[in-house]
Amino acid sequence: MPEQRGSDGRFVESVSDDDILFFFETGDRPFYGTAEVSENFDLSNEQAKRRLEALSDAGELEQIRMNDRQIAWWHERDVVVLRPETDGYSAHDTQVGVASAGDTRAEALRSLAEAIEVAEEDDLDGTALTELEDSDTDGCADGNPF
Structure with missing residues (x-):
């Protein structure tokens, strides 16, 4: 899905932060890679990485670098x-x-x-x-x- 910009020049988000967090909260596994998030929401890898990093910076997601190219992301689950x-x-x-x-x-x-x-x-x-x-x-x- 190509990124689109609004009239103010900013990227328009087709997927909300809540949608991404819900994916982590209710998914089959406690952690996911950038590519899995990208595929699930039909985002480019770069879009997914940018969104996951923003959620991490906001304290919503945790991350660990698995190697030079892979990051595992997770969200502390509420019951x-x-x-x-x-x-x-x-x-x-x-x-x-x-x-x-x-x-x-x-x-x-x-x-x-x-x-x-x-x-x-x-x-x-x-x-x-x-x-x-x-x-x-x-x-x-x-x-x-x-």
Whole structure:
């Protein structure tokens, strides 16, 4: 995508900083290279590098130089990411791995809280059963712990 300049001579950004940060916050990996960001947002490598460096200078991204030509970029992840959408808000819990949506921020977060509770109940039910099965027979020939 060629860079375009606005009437003031500055480059017009087709991708917001929030879009780039959301990519890092919700991506499959905790870090990405410049080329991956470039490809994901259809930016030139130079555009992507300039944007990532600006986000790093602002304290939004961290970076480490892997060698003379490669830099790994990452964003410290929040557990919950709330993002405005065209029809409301989406909320993602990156720790539990659930997401929800709502017309308002509060609705999206309430819906996310309910989804987290369901996920944790499902997990606790399975964990509790496994722990019970393990404790029933530990060290007891007849399977009776008493």
